[in-house]
Amino acid sequence: MDLGAKLAGKRVLVTGASSGLGENFARLAARCGAKVMIAARRKARLEALAEELGRLGSPQVTVVEMDVASEASIDGAFAEIDASGDILDVVVNNAGIAGEGAALTLPTQDFDAVMATNVRGVWLVAVQAARRWKQARHVGSIINIASIQGERVMPGITPYSISKAAVVHMTKSLAVEWARYGIRVNAIEPGYIGTEMTDGMWESEQGRAMIQRIPMRRLGKPKSSTACCCSWRPMPAHG
Structure with missing residues (x-):
């Protein structure tokens, strides 16, 4: 079964959907016929x-204002989704920030901001969705957007690398714990990937040097097809 058949009519929440990968995940889900709820701070x-997306014929796109660094904002967003009468089928946990700077001089509040968004925010959104699915005995899917930096490191973005490694391990742990609930x-x-969030880094001397170490000597590009395709598939974190 192709991705379009799997997503058609499904209710999909995408966090961090106002730009970059999140925006493109939302576009792809909408073009596959999903009912998409797009969430971010920039309403x-x-x-x-x-x-x-409405002009392109997407069946239903709903805007949900959400700051994943704020538990109250997440609570409010899920209450809004509940009030719509919809129960989600898929959550794409995409919202994140970069957090650049040398570890020895990085302000503590900058470290805390990365953890609040990239780790705590992912946790809170996942738990909110899973609690509803368990109570309703509804099968659901959570896709956490980690990073290659969860497996390897580079200087100047240590908090980001730490946060994405945490997301990888969180994913494995939750996969084991919640499998019994479907x-x-x-x-x-x-x-x-070249996105609005990372453009500044790739334009730096260090960023340009990194690009030269990539075999194809270029960054990936966030892009969704004009038609639904099967190129976007989650990579299992467990099993």
Whole structure:
């Protein structure tokens, strides 16, 4: 069965959908016929994306304002989803921040901000969804967007690497714990992708040197096909 058949009519929440990979995950899900709920802090961007997808014939796109660094914001967003009468089928836990700087001089609040968004936020969103699925005995799927930096490291983004390694291990642990409820938890570890969040880093001397070490000498590009395709598949984190 192809991805379009699997997603058609499903209710999919994508966090961090206002730009980069999140925006493209939302586009792909919408083009596959899913009912997409796009969530982020920048509501104006979400509304512009929803309008565009509506013009392209997407069945239903709902804007949900959510700051994953705020538990109250996540609670409010899920309450809004509950009020719509929908129960989610898929959560794409994509929201994240970069957090650059040398470890010896990095302010503690910068480290805390990366952990609050990239680790705690992923945890809180996953738990909110899983609690509802367990109570409703509803099969659901969580896809956590980790990074190749969860497996390897580079200087200057230590908090980010730590956070993504935590997401990888979180995914494995939750996959084992929640499998009995019919809840699947997987992770994707993208390589070096040029997005709005990382553009500044790739333009630096260190970033340009890293690109030269990539066999194809270029970054990946976030891109979704104009039609639904089978190229986007979660990589199992367990099993």
